[in-house]
Amino acid sequence: MSTLKDYSDNIASSVHVVEKYLAEKNLPQPSYDVTSPKEFPADAPPEVQQARINIIEQARELYQLAQYPNESAVTFLEYGMMEAGCLRALHELGVFDAIPQEPGSFISLTELAKVTKLENLIDPLDRMVGRLRVSGILREPKPGHIAHTSISINYAAGQPFNSEIGWFTSIGLKSMALMSDQMQAFRDTVPIRSNSAFNLAFNTPLHFMEWMTHHPVREKQFCDVMDSFFRTPPFSMRHIVAAYPWSTLGPAHLVDVGGNAGLVSIELAKAAPQMRFTVQDQPSPVALGRSTLPPEFADRITFETHDFFTPNPQNAPDFFLLRHILHDWPDAEAGKIVKHMAAQMGPHTKLLIYDSVHQKLRGSTTRHQTPRRLHDVQPGVHHHRADRNDQVRVVYGEITRCVVERSERFRLKQSHCQPRASPRVVATSTAQSCSQRERLRIHGMYGLFRRRNLTPFIGHEGVHECDIDASSIVPEYRWSSVWQPCEDACISQILAPRSARIHAATQPRLIVYGTLVDRRSTPTLHWIA
Known part of the structure; x- marks a missing residue:
C-alpha cells in the first residue's frame, strides 16, 4: 500500500521528467494566466506523456487520501453539483463575457454586477464567483476584484468552449438530473427514441436530434x-x-450521411483532390455548411437536406460514410439507418462507419477512464444509444442480410498491422490453411463470437488473407444466437490499428476500419465499418 510519501516522491519524479522536456523544447510552463498554453504538446514522447498522466493520477489520489474518506465523500457529493450550478448561472447571466479578457486585466465585483444587471443580487453573485475561485476556475487578483484564469476564459463569448458550457449546463444538466426518474419509469421498457432522460426533462416525445430542429438556437449551439x-x-x-x-x-464519390456542416468532407477533400462529396443532414446544418464552405471546394462538395430514416436519394455512390452517428440511436433505429443505405449500394459501393467502441478499461488508469466514462454516460442521457458492441452486430446484421439474401459472399481481404501498436494486433491465416478453430478465431476477431476465440491471437501481428462465407456466419438469419458480441476489452485488444477490411468480390461490401492508438495516449478507440 502506498504511503503519502510514496505519492509525493512519485509526483516529484514525474514532474522532473515533464519539466525537463519543457525546458529542452523551450516551452512555457502551464499556469493560471490567460496566456498559458491551452494543451500539452501532442507530439511529446510517450515517456513524457506517461509522466504527465502519472502527475494527474498521483495528485488526484494524494488529494483524496489527504482528505480522508468522510471529507472525500462530501466533496464528491456536494462540490460537483455546486460547481455545475454556478457554471451554468455565470454563463447564462453573462458573467464570463463581462470579465475582461486582456492579460492582467480584472473587474470589481460592483462593476461586474452593474454590467450584468445584477446590482440587486450582488451577494449571491459574490458567493457563486467565490465558489469558482475555490475551484481555480476564476481568480481574485485583489480583494473585491475578479479576473479570468486560463480555464475560465474558455467559457467567454468567442472562445473555444462557449457553446459547450451553454449546452452541457443546460440541456445536459437538466437531462442528467432525471436519469434516475427515467430508469425507474422505463425499467421494463425496451429503449426507444422517446423515453430518454432528455424526453422527461423537456417533456417531448421527440428524439433530441429532432427536437433541435424546432429550436434553432440550441441547434446552432450543438453544431458549434x-x-x-x-x-x-x-x-x-x-x-x-x-x-x-x-x-x-x-474521382470517387462519397456521401457523408449526417455530415453536419461538412467539416469531415472538407478535410477529406484536402487529402483527396479528385474526390467528390455530398453532405447530407437537416436543413439548419446544411444551410450553415453552404454558407461557410470555402470557395475552393465549391465544385467538389455539395449539400443535400436528408432525413436518414427515409430512403437515401443517392444511388450507388462509391462510399457511404456514417461518422459518429450510430451511437446516437437504439438498435432498431441504427438498423433502419444502415438499411436505407444498404438498399442504395451498388456493385462497388462501400459503407464506412466511424464511431467509438466501448471498452471495459481493465488496467487503464483513472485519468483515461474519466473521459471515456463521460462519453459512455452522457449520450445515454440525451438518447438511448445502444451498447456499441451490439451496434457492431446490428450493422453486420443489416449488411449481411442484404448480401446473404442475394447469395453473395463477404471476403476478409486483409488485416493490416501498424508498427509499435499497443496492444499488438491479431494475425490471421489464409482460408486454405487455417483450421476450423482458427476460422472461429478469425470471426471472433471482429466481435462476432465469444471471447475465448480471441485470446490466442493477442500478441501476434501480420498481413494475411482468408475467406469468410457470410451464410456460415449467419445461418437462417438468427442474429441474436450467432452474432454474440465479445467483451469490450477484447475488441480494444484486437481491432486493427490501421485497417481490417471486409470486401464482397464484386457486390456490396462492408469495410471494417479500426483505429487503435496506444491506450496511454488517447481515451478513445474508433472503428470504421
Missing part, C-alpha cells in the same frame, strides 16, 4: 459543440484522414 469536439485530439479529423488511402481513390 460538435465542431469544437471534433477538433480535440482524440476525435481530431487527422484520424479519419490518416486511416484510409483517400488520395488513391481518384
Whole structure:
C-alpha cells in the first residue's frame, strides 16, 4: 500500500521528467494566466506523456487520501453539483463575457454586477464567483476584484468552449438530473427514441436530434459543440484522414450521411483532390455548411437536406460514410439507418462507419477512464444509444442480410498491422490453411463470437488473407444466437490499428476500419465499418 510519501516522491519524479522536456523544447510552463498554453504538446514522447498522466493520477489520489474518506465523500457529493450550478448561472447571466479578457486585466465585483444587471443580487453573485475561485476556475487578483484564469476564459463569448458550457449546463444538466426518474419509469421498457432522460426533462416525445430542429438556437449551439469536439485530439479529423488511402481513390464519390456542416468532407477533400462529396443532414446544418464552405471546394462538395430514416436519394455512390452517428440511436433505429443505405449500394459501393467502441478499461488508469466514462454516460442521457458492441452486430446484421439474401459472399481481404501498436494486433491465416478453430478465431476477431476465440491471437501481428462465407456466419438469419458480441476489452485488444477490411468480390461490401492508438495516449478507440 502506498504511503503519502510514496505519492509525493512519485509526483516529484514525474514532474522532473515533464519539466525537463519543457525546458529542452523551450516551452512555457502551464499556469493560471490567460496566456498559458491551452494543451500539452501532442507530439511529446510517450515517456513524457506517461509522466504527465502519472502527475494527474498521483495528485488526484494524494488529494483524496489527504482528505480522508468522510471529507472525500462530501466533496464528491456536494462540490460537483455546486460547481455545475454556478457554471451554468455565470454563463447564462453573462458573467464570463463581462470579465475582461486582456492579460492582467480584472473587474470589481460592483462593476461586474452593474454590467450584468445584477446590482440587486450582488451577494449571491459574490458567493457563486467565490465558489469558482475555490475551484481555480476564476481568480481574485485583489480583494473585491475578479479576473479570468486560463480555464475560465474558455467559457467567454468567442472562445473555444462557449457553446459547450451553454449546452452541457443546460440541456445536459437538466437531462442528467432525471436519469434516475427515467430508469425507474422505463425499467421494463425496451429503449426507444422517446423515453430518454432528455424526453422527461423537456417533456417531448421527440428524439433530441429532432427536437433541435424546432429550436434553432440550441441547434446552432450543438453544431458549434460538435465542431469544437471534433477538433480535440482524440476525435481530431487527422484520424479519419490518416486511416484510409483517400488520395488513391481518384474521382470517387462519397456521401457523408449526417455530415453536419461538412467539416469531415472538407478535410477529406484536402487529402483527396479528385474526390467528390455530398453532405447530407437537416436543413439548419446544411444551410450553415453552404454558407461557410470555402470557395475552393465549391465544385467538389455539395449539400443535400436528408432525413436518414427515409430512403437515401443517392444511388450507388462509391462510399457511404456514417461518422459518429450510430451511437446516437437504439438498435432498431441504427438498423433502419444502415438499411436505407444498404438498399442504395451498388456493385462497388462501400459503407464506412466511424464511431467509438466501448471498452471495459481493465488496467487503464483513472485519468483515461474519466473521459471515456463521460462519453459512455452522457449520450445515454440525451438518447438511448445502444451498447456499441451490439451496434457492431446490428450493422453486420443489416449488411449481411442484404448480401446473404442475394447469395453473395463477404471476403476478409486483409488485416493490416501498424508498427509499435499497443496492444499488438491479431494475425490471421489464409482460408486454405487455417483450421476450423482458427476460422472461429478469425470471426471472433471482429466481435462476432465469444471471447475465448480471441485470446490466442493477442500478441501476434501480420498481413494475411482468408475467406469468410457470410451464410456460415449467419445461418437462417438468427442474429441474436450467432452474432454474440465479445467483451469490450477484447475488441480494444484486437481491432486493427490501421485497417481490417471486409470486401464482397464484386457486390456490396462492408469495410471494417479500426483505429487503435496506444491506450496511454488517447481515451478513445474508433472503428470504421
